[in-house]
Amino acid sequence: MNNMSPPFIRIQDQHCAHDKRVNCSNCRLNTICLPISLHIDDIDRLNGIIQRSKPLQKGEYLYRASDSFDSVFAIRSGAVKAVSISDKGEEQVTGFYLPGEVVGMDGLADDTYTNSVIALETSSICEIPFSRLEELSLQIPSLQRHVFQLMSREITQEQQVITLLSKGSAEARIASLLLSISARNSRRNLSAQEFLLPMSRTDIGNFLGLTIETVSRIFTRLQKSGIIKVDKKEIAITDMDALRNITNGSDA
Amino acid sequence: MNNMSPPFIRIQDQHCAHDKRVNCSNCRLNTICLPISLHIDDIDRLNGIIQRSKPLQKGEYLYRASDSFDSVFAIRSGAVKAVSISDKGEEQVTGFYLPGEVVGMDGLADDTYTNSVIALETSSICEIPFSRLEELSLQIPSLQRHVFQLMSREITQEQQVITLLSKGSAEARIASLLLSISARNSRRNLSAQEFLLPMSRTDIGNFLGLTIETVSRIFTRLQKSGIIKVDKKEIAITDMDALRNITNGSDA
DNA sequence: CGCTGAATTGACTACCCTCAACATGAGTGG
DNA sequence: CCACTCATGTTGAGGGTAGTCAATTCAGCG
Numbered sequence A, B: 001m002n003n004m005s006p007p008f009i010r011i012q013d014q015h016c017a018h019d020k021r022v023n024c025s026n027c028r029l030n031t032i033c034l035p036i037s038l039h040i041d042d043i044d045r046l047n048g049i050i051q052r053s054k055p056l057q058k059g060e061y062l063y064r065a066s067d068s069f070d071s072v073f074a075i076r077s078g079a080v081k082a083v084s085i086s087d088k089g090e091e092q093v094t095g096f097y098l099p100g101e102v103v104g105m106d107g108l109a110d111d112t113y114t115n116s117v118i119a120l121e122t123s124s125i126c127e128i129p130f131s132r133l134e135e136l137s138l139q140i141p142s143l144q145r146h147v148f149q150l151m152s153r154e155i156t157q158e159q160q161v162i163t164l165l166s167k168g169s170a171e172a173r174i175a176s177l178l179l180s181i182s183a184r185n186s187r188r189n190l191s192a193q194e195f196l197l198p199m200s201r202t203d204i205g206n207f208l209g210l211t212i213e214t215v216s217r218i219f220t221r222l223q224k225s226g227i228i229k230v231d232k233k234e235i236a237i238t239d240m241d242a243l244r245n246i247t248n249g250s251d252a
Numbered sequence C: 001c002g003c004t005g006a007a008t009t010g011a012c013t014a015c016c017c018t019c020a021a022c023a024t025g026a027g028t029g030g
Numbered sequence D: 001c002c003a004c005t006c007a008t009g010t011t012g013a014g015g016g017t018a019g020t021c022a023a024t025t026c027a028g029c030g
Helices: A011-015 A040-049 A130-139 A141-167 A170-187 A201-208 A212-224 A240-247 B040-049 B130-139 B141-167 B170-187 B201-208 B212-224 B240-247
Strands: A061-063 A071-077 A080-085 A091-097 A116-119 A124-129 A194-196 A228-231 A234-237 B061-063 B071-077 B080-085 B091-097 B116-119 B124-129 B194-196 B228-231 B234-237
Touching: A040 A130, A040 A141, A071 A130, A080 A201, A080 B141, A091 A141, A091 A201, A091 B141, A124 A130, A130 A141, A130 B141, A141 A170, A141 B080, A141 B091, A141 B130, A141 B141, A141 B201, A170 A194, A170 A201, A170 A212, A170 A234, A170 A240, A201 A212, A201 B141, A212 A228, B040 B130, B040 B141, B071 B130, B080 B201, B091 B141, B091 B201, B124 B130, B130 B141, B141 B170, B170 B194, B170 B201, B170 B212, B170 B234, B170 B240, B201 B212, B212 B228
Parallel strands: none
Antiparallel strands: A061 A116, A071 A124, A080 A091, A080 A116, A194 A234, A228 A234, B061 B116, B071 B124, B080 B091, B080 B116, B194 B234, B228 B234
């Protein structure tokens, strides 16, 4: 327990997640990531199977659809998008994954990834070989449960997206996405009001089933209403309640 | 093992899945349901934890959102829909579940169901207490994997729905739903061409993000094009390829 | 400096929603 | 047996939201 006042702390020891010496025990994200509420010993065992490689640059693939499934991946820093390719050859963004979140569980069903995952910015990733995770889950009941819960959470979140796409107006879709990112930021003790969007307008539109023109128009409209401030990828939510009202349908 | 050649077999012993003596070993669905590819002994152990209760009547709830999570459920006969209630109070159908499929995994994330599940017609259900399933999964590695895969499949299927809602026209949405039901029927060795829709137009529209008027119009339009025949809930697909083309975008 | 890709803004269009009338069938009670 | 209601589904007319097409701006970069 000597992590209090160590003699020399370089900035990257605190902030740069690319450091190979990072492990689950000292990771800032261990309260929201896979290790959540595991015992210390079990965290070490989990840490033992995790592989950390050099960071992904923007645009690089973490894996591709139809690659054989080996691992799930925890985002340590940066951000990625998951995209699936339709029969028609069109890309569909199926989700964005931020630090502390786990991606790759789509591959388990048929031992083949159904999505490709692409870095939206320079991103450090923890690779978790799934066969090892399975073995460990047999030995650590609470880990098994964590994995179940992780997948269940993915299911419920996707159901929320389905609801959004099925019922929500363009404004509601954008508002929901902003609130989602805001909430996920505050989980990491970042500002819920101000943040940088890691993804392009194209990605947002693709994910939400809107054209980029519509995305752009909605952003300016929300800004003119005084609900948010937009400057490129910088977002500042100035009226959180108004934004929430939009997601619930303006006539609520 | 005296379940071979019993002296009297009434019709419902063969067809009526409500019979309490049904078990996983003799269930017609055991090649597509949870027991898939388990060893015989393990199937018996799985069967040992499954509870079968009297069938649900149309409109009855299997469970309700915010009920505490105890079990997942395999549909043995009939059909159910899962619906979530938005903040606004509106229902959103998040999925339909047919025989051999498992519902309830949304509840695991927070130990509370996020959806309500309602019978679309008289349905027999196998209840699988999740704590028992967890224990058993620790002992039977292939079962653990099955449960992981089951949840993964739910994830990938929902991603397909997201793609559909994000990109698909009203026609494409209806076509995809019909093809999905067709494929799931043929997995159960039922006709892929002719079947009964278990759900109402309202449910279809709700699920697909369309009004019931649009659903109705699309059905008649597809019928006039000679692609399907519709009579109430009876569907006959007469041109499977044309239907597939619609899902891929008509300009493919 | 011009090039490229991303984003913004405008004008027009189309698809689907809204509102409304009508049809059909099941269940109920006279 | 028929009239009644109610739920469900079909069809039509008109309007609104978001898509399409196009021009412009801007930042990054060789």
